[in-house]
Each structure stands twice: as structure tokens, then as C-alpha cells.
Amino acid sequence: MSASPQTAESNARLASEETAGGSVIDLAFTVNGAAQQVRVEARRTLSDVIREDIALTGTHLGCEHGVCGACTVLVDGQPARSCLMLAGQAEGSEVTTIEGLARPDGTLHPIQQAMMDAHGFQCAFCSPGFLMSAVALLDENPEPTNAEIREELSGNLCRCTGYQSIIAGVERAVEIMRSDDADTKTDDDAEGATS
Numbered sequence: 001m002s003a004s005p006q007t008a009e010s011n012a013r014l015a016s017e018e019t020a021g022g023s024v025i026d027l028a029f030t031v032n033g034a035a036q037q038v039r040v041e042a043r044r045t046l047s048d049v050i051r052e053d054i055a056l057t058g059t060h061l062g063c064e065h066g067v068c069g070a071c072t073v074l075v076d077g078q079p080a081r082s083c084l085m086l087a088g089q090a091e092g093s094e095v096t097t098i099e100g101l102a103r104p105d106g107t108l109h110p111i112q113q114a115m116m117d118a119h120g121f122q123c124a125f126c127s128p129g130f131l132m133s134a135v136a137l138l139d140e141n142p143e144p145t146n147a148e149i150r151e152e153l154s155g156n157l158c159r160c161t162g163y164q165s166i167i168a169g170v171e172r173a174v175e176i177m178r179s180d181d182a183d184t185k186t187d188d189d190a191e192g193a194t195s
């Protein structure tokens with residue numbers, strides 16, 4: 001099991017928390033397929049632990065009170081606002097962040113490619129949250145309607161794009177995934193015919 005290195009900063013925080021009589025917990029969970037063990041103050045949020053202790057800063061913090069959706073990650077496949085979750089609530093869970101979408105060889109996830117194709121971002125501060133919400137939608141419903149996409153993403157805020165290009169990006173991801181499925185089926189059929 002891989003463990004996160006405890007930084008000097010987090011060690012100092014732990015020492016001061018314990019000195020102040022606060023509680024500290026040992027947390028074990030999986031992030032993007034890698035097992036993580038961290039010792040953290042019980043009061044800390046999942047977003048802070050992901051960003052500061054595990055050093056995955058792709059999860060962004062906008063409002064830090066559950067409004068903007070920039071901090072969205074998947075917890076056991078479900079979208080969650082990591083600024084509203086205590087890290088301890090993720091004990092034993094599988095967490096996926098934006099860094100976990102691309103394949104190890106660097107091939108982008110269809111939603112990442114689609115957002116680039118559709119120019120679905122400007123400053124991109126909101127993008128990690130939008131992408132994780134879109135992944136959760138497409139996992140559950142690979143052929144969402146325009147209205148379903150709008151409904152699912154209505155909890156994520158963007159201050160730049162006007163949203164149209166983000167919706168177009170999700171629709172483009174549907175096309176890419178449909179085409180990938182068709183290619184896989186064609187390959188399987190060809191393999192079956194020659195075996």
C-alpha cells in the first residue's frame with residue numbers, strides 16, 4: 001500500500017492540533033486507484049486533504065461552501081462536493097479526481113478531449129468540477145438529452161463561458177464515446193469472424 005508522505009507543514013499542523021486538544025485521525029482511502037494513508041486533523045475537509053496532503057491540486061476551491069461545484073470529485077462513483085465533506089467521511093472509499101481521468105499513457109478521457117474540441121472553457125477554473133460532474137452523468141446515462149445535461153450540470157458555476165460551450169462539450173463527449181463503442185464492436189466482430 002502506498003502512503004502519502006506527510007509534509008513538514010502538515011506535521012506542524014498535526015502537532016498544533018494535538019497540543020490544542022483537537023482530534024487527529026488516521027485515514028485510509030484510495031485516490032485515483034492508489035491507496036493512501038494520511039494522518040489528519042479530524043476537522044479538515046476532503047478537498048484540503050486531497051490538495052494539501054496528497055498534492056493533487058487539480059481539484060479547485062471556489063466558494064468553499066457548496067455553491068460553485070469547482071471542488072467536485074467522485075466518491076465511490078458518485079459526484080461529491082469535497083469542500084463540504086470531512087476527509088474522515090471518505091474512509092475506505094474510492095475517490096476519483098480530475099487527475100484520474102486520463103489513461104496512464106496520457107490518452108485523454110473522452111470528456112477531456114470533447115471539452116477541448118468544443119472550447120468548453122476559458123480560464124478553466126471551473127473545469128475540473130464540470131468534468132467530474134459530466135463523468136458521473138455519462139457513467140449513469142451515456143446518451144443524455146440536452147435537457148438532462150443542463151439539469152445535471154446546473155449545480156456547477158462558470159463565470160466565463162456562458163455555459164453553451166460546456167453543454168456542447170458534453171454532447172461532443174457523447175459522440176466520441178458512441179464512436180469508440182462502435183469501433184470496439186467492429187473490432188470484436190472482425191476478431192470473431194477470423195477465429
Ligand code: FES
Pocket residue numbers: 060061062063064065066067068069070071072081082083084
Ligand atoms: S468550492 Fe466546493 S462547492 Fe464551491
Ligand code: FES
Pocket residue numbers: 120121122123124125126127157158159160161
Ligand atoms: S471557464 Fe472560467 S470559470 Fe468557467
